[in-house]
Amino acid sequence: MIKKSIILIGYMGVGKSFIGKILSKELKFKFIDLDTYIESKEKKTINDLFKEKGEIFFRNIEKKYLNNLLSENSKYIISTGGGTPCYSNNLDLINNNNNVKSIYLKASISILTDRLFIDIHNRPLISHLNSKKELNNYISKHLFERSNFYNQADIIIDVDNKKIKEIIYQITEELT
Numbered sequence: 001m002i003k004k005s006i007i008l009i010g011y012m013g014v015g016k017s018f019i020g021k022i023l024s025k026e027l028k029f030k031f032i033d034l035d036t037y038i039e040s041k042e043k044k045t046i047n048d049l050f051k052e053k054g055e056i057f058f059r060n061i062e063k064k065y066l067n068n069l070l071s072e073n074s075k076y077i078i079s080t081g082g083g084t085p086c087y088s089n090n091l092d093l094i095n096n097n098n099n100v101k102s103i104y105l106k107a108s109i110s111i112l113t114d115r116l117f118i119d120i121h122n123r124p125l126i127s128h129l130n131s132k133k134e135l136n137n138y139i140s141k142h143l144f145e146r147s148n149f150y151n152q153a154d155i156i157i158d159v160d161n162k163k164i165k166e167i168i169y170q171i172t173e174e175l176t
Ligand code: S3P
Pocket: 010, 011, 012, 013, 016, 035, 046, 080, 081, 082, 083, 084, 123, 124, 125
């Protein structure tokens, strides 16, 4: 029996939303994707929010909506944005909340590069990069900076070369 709600953190492209949705069906927890929640509340896409209002505005509302969601009473799984735990005191909010467990979904730079290159135009932080090599360099540096935050999660799950079933099994094993 899993007693706590779950917050999924990790770099863009690691599969937080995909894994979160499947895990929520398995555990019968409510699933909330923080980016989708922000888009529905603000009635704008994340891309447009970055373009029209800038990253600082986005980080402020990201914090506000995370805070709202953390106070939900029912059991939930939240997939956060890649930057969520790295700004403001969001990570403390997550880790100091006794009702939640945080899980870092970890993937290698090469796998993240392959996945993100396909979807580069939909992601405001990397859409300006022109080649796979540039993307690889960007991710190497960025992930290095962010790992310090991600590694503070309660549980770390390596997702490289694993089938979704294995990932779900490993998460549920770690949580029980
Ligand atoms: C961001 C990741 C995105 C989204 C925004 C910023 C980041 O979410 O929140 O574009 O700073 O890494 P995903 O990780 O779901 O792509």
